[in-house]
Structure formats: C-alpha cells, structure tokens
Amino acid sequence: MTSGTLSFALFAAREKGTLNIFSVPGGPTCTLHFKSKRHTCLSQEDILTMAPKLDFSIASLGDATIDSPVVLSREDDDFIANYVSDNQLVLYNVEFPSFSPSIQVRREEMLELAGPREKIFFNPAEVRAGIVTCGGLCPGLNDVIRAVVMTLWYAYGVRTIKGIRFGYGGFLAGAPQPPVDLTPDMVAEIHRKGGTMLGSSRGKGELTGDIVDSIQKMGLNMLFVIGGDGSQKGAQAISDECRTRDYPLAVVGIPKTIDNDLSFVQRSFGFDTAVSVAVDAVAAAHVEAVDAYNGIGLVKVMGRESGYIAAHTALSMNDVNFVLIPEIPFNLEGENGFLENLQKRIERRHHAVILIAEGAGQQFLEQAAAKDASGNKKLGDVGLFLKQAIADHFSSKSIDYVLKYIDPSYIIRSAPANPSDSLYCARLGSNAAHAAMAGKTKVLISTLNDRFVHIPIDMAVSRRNRVDPESSMWRDVVENTGQPALMLSGKYSGD
Numbered sequence: 001m002t003s004g005t006l007s008f009a010l011f012a013a014r015e016k017g018t019l020n021i022f023s024v025p026g027g028p029t030c031t032l033h034f035k036s037k038r039h040t041c042l043s044q045e046d047i048l049t050m051a052p053k054l055d056f057s058i059a060s061l062g063d064a065t066i067d068s069p070v071v072l073s074r075e076d077d078d079f080i081a082n083y084v085s086d087n088q089l090v091l092y093n094v095e096f097p098s099f100s101p102s103i104q105v106r107r108e109e110m111l112e113l114a115g116p117r118e119k120i121f122f123n124p125a126e127v128r129a130g131i132v133t134c135g136g137l138c139p140g141l142n143d144v145i146r147a148v149v150m151t152l153w154y155a156y157g158v159r160t161i162k163g164i165r166f167g168y169g170g171f172l173a174g175a176p177q178p179p180v181d182l183t184p185d186m187v188a189e190i191h192r193k194g195g196t197m198l199g200s201s202r203g204k205g206e207l208t209g210d211i212v213d214s215i216q217k218m219g220l221n222m223l224f225v226i227g228g229d230g231s232q233k234g235a236q237a238i239s240d241e242c243r244t245r246d247y248p249l250a251v252v253g254i255p256k257t258i259d260n261d262l263s264f265v266q267r268s269f270g271f272d273t274a275v276s277v278a279v280d281a282v283a284a285a286h287v288e289a290v291d292a293y294n295g296i297g298l299v300k301v302m303g304r305e306s307g308y309i310a311a312h313t314a315l316s317m318n319d320v321n322f323v324l325i326p327e328i329p330f331n332l333e334g335e336n337g338f339l340e341n342l343q344k345r346i347e348r349r350h351h352a353v354i355l356i357a358e359g360a361g362q363q364f365l366e367q368a369a370a371k372d373a374s375g376n377k378k379l380g381d382v383g384l385f386l387k388q389a390i391a392d393h394f395s396s397k398s399i400d401y402v403l404k405y406i407d408p409s410y411i412i413r414s415a416p417a418n419p420s421d422s423l424y425c426a427r428l429g430s431n432a433a434h435a436a437m438a439g440k441t442k443v444l445i446s447t448l449n450d451r452f453v454h455i456p457i458d459m460a461v462s463r464r465n466r467v468d469p470e471s472s473m474w475r476d477v478v479e480n481t482g483q484p485a486l487m488l489s490g491k492y493s494g495d
Helices: 044-054 141-156 167-171 208-218 229-244 271-290 308-317 338-349 382-396 409-413 419-437 472-481
Strands: 008-015 018-025 031-034 037-041 089-091 110-113 129-133 161-164 222-227 250-255 295-301 322-324 351-357 402-406 443-448 451-456
Touching (some): 129 141, 129 167, 141 161, 141 419, 161 167, 167 208, 167 229, 208 229, 222 419, 250 419, 271 295, 271 351, 271 402, 271 409, 271 419, 295 308, 295 382, 308 322, 308 472, 322 472, 419 451
Parallel strands (some): 129 161, 129 222, 250 443, 295 351, 295 402, 322 351
Antiparallel strands (some): 031 037, 110 451, 443 451
C-alpha cells in the first residue's frame, strides 16, 4: 500500500443530525493490519462522500489539504473483519399497530449498528485512551475493562491505555492514586474477580472543567466511561466541554446500572448476575419460611426506581408470593392492604416469601432531602421498615410467626459476572473500542432488538426505564406469584 500523508487527522462527533469535524495538526496517515484487512484514517474526501448517504450536514471542515489520498487495498477472499457501515441501522421501535404499506420509518427512529469500521479516525500509534469506572459496584466491571484493553491493543495496536483510579475523582488534584498503565498482561485474569481493578466512587462528574483540564494534560483523545445514569451525564458534559474547547475527545459510554433502568438499553451488564445471586437469597428465604410454622422470608434487592431485579427474580425462582416494586404503590393497612393479605396467606399455607425492591414503599418512610454523591435521593431502608411492620401486625393479632430477613445487596454488587454477563461485557467492551476508534462520541454501546448499537447518551439518560404494570412481564409476575392485585393502589409511577 502506498502511504500518503494527511495534513490533519479527523475526528467526528455526530450530534443532532450534524457531523462536526475537529482538526488535529500534523497527523500522518495511519494504516493498521486488522485480520488481513487494512484500516485507514478517514480523509476529507471520504467524509464529503459519506455525508449525503447519512443525511447529515458538514458543520465545519476548516482548512485542510490532502497530499496523497490513501487508497484502501482489500483482499477479495478475506471476509474475517466483518466491517460495519454507518449506513447499517437498527429500528428501535419494532411494534406497529398493523401493517400498512404507507408506514414511514424516520431516520431518528433508527440507531447505528455497532462494530468495527473499515476507516478509522485516529492513528493508533498516537491514541492515548482512558478508562474510568464510576458509581456503585456491579458484576462485570472488570470484564468490560479487559475487553476494551484487549481490543485496543490487539485489534488496533494502541499502546497507551490509562486506567483512571476511583472514578471521576481520579482526574482531579489530590486524587487518591495516579492513573495506571493498562496492558493485556495486567488485565488478563481480572474478569475472574468481582468489583473493579480501577476502583470506583460516586460523584465529581459535575466538576467538568477540572476533569477536562486533566484530560488535556494527559493528552487523552478517547475516554471510556463505565457507569450508570449520573456517570453518563458526566460523560456527556465532558464531551460538550471538549467541543467548546475544540479539543478532539471521543467519549464512549458502557452502561452500568444493575437496576437495568437506562432507557433504550435492552439489558445493562451485571443484571443477569444480580438476578442469579438474588435467586439464591430467595431460595434461602424460602427454606427458612417452609421449615418454620408460620414462617416468613423477607428479601430486599436493589431497585431504586425500577423493579426489574425483583420481577425477574420472582419469575426465575417461582417461590415468591409477594413482589413489591417502586412502580406500583400498595396499601400497607386495611382490608386489601399488604399486611392483611400476608396474614391470609400465612393462615392458609403457613409460610410466605416476600421480595421487595429498595425503592418500593418509600411513601411509608420519613422522606429526607439528602442526596448521595451521585445526586440520587437517599432512600429509607424499606426492608427494615417492612420487617418491623410485619412483626407489629402479627404481634397485635397474637399470631405466632417466625420472620427471617435477608439483604444480599452488597453480595450481589461484589459478585464476579456469571458466564452470560461475562460474554455480554466482552462484546460491549469490544464494540466500545471500535466506536471510539471510528471517532464516535457521546454514545453508549448497548443492545436493542438483540443487535449491538450506538445509542446517543442524551437519549439514554432522558428518562428512566421502569416496569410497566400493563406489560406482559408484570402480568406474568402476578400470575406466577398469585399475589392479590387488590392490595395495590395508585397509578403507574413510571415514565
């Protein structure tokens, strides 16, 4: 291949239908051998050619000249790389009331398919990548870190990968520990352990200016943010600040929310593991309840605003009799209240298992205005509250009972990913690396309709994903547990 030189390297950020171009002076053309095929940096001519196909407009190309445009050579008999085109899109709303030839699908109802691009935006030899894990712990964090490092290193030849220690605070002055250089040898076996090798913390994402100052001093040109709703809002702010400064930084998020509550994200990593560990806790509660006369097993799981873990655990376990989630208010007292229905269950079957999400029943607790470092409202402990309410109710009725309370939250958070999640994390991390090398920014990597896609961060954080009481899944939960619908009150609190 004849190697030409470009007087600039291109970085593209797709925002609101516009392809924004940043220039980096003095960047040579890069070629990279990727499974018998070659990548090239995207040229100005390529951008102009692609734009009409994508129905985007060119915001600003600036002053640029191409001395010797690179000609891409391909081996006709090689089909290993499986490159993805920006024209390959996934429709995220696949439900239509009825088929009609007149149905029109708008471009904004489609998402880009994730995967390696034949042309990349960064010279791998000049890439300085950063990886940061933010928020609470979750199964699979190490798996994602490993996948990003392995793909950057082996697929693209990137040799400078910085691990930012203890969340966004690792960018700031007085950080607990300096960044660590990540290599394949360092991350080879981290997927076998729970937690994150980089450490994590909540908050500090609002200190955008200071974070970007640090990013510029480190010379990073791509940042991988592994975190939930608040962390991704921080990533979006970092990208916006870099754009204001004309600093080319590809910001790619990997959605980490154990509650599975990010919108337009089919499944967040760690969720399957959370359910599998929660199932073990429910199994223990069931044994305790059945093996005692009038035994009651009470299990609290994560779910601040979304009850997916509780719902999926109930369907997986088949031994749960009551599922209480944040989306569906319920009466505690009264003829159709939870306590009366629990009493009827005990009188009839002499045992019961209750599964409650941490955000359920908050209306019964003293509401505090305090928030945690991530900006989330601090919740009262509904598990301990319900434990006491049950004890008071049965004591007032002079009914003998045995109550066992299990809170496996931190056991779940610190568990290593199960095989299903580990596989999912590997593919998320790999696709994140491909997206960053292709110059994508302000996007999350996730699955929709079982395809890996690029989701704009502002879409994903626009609202919470919550259990719909009218959905077939919740219907299955109610039918599977046999819990009385009359104990529930109020309207659906979800979006």
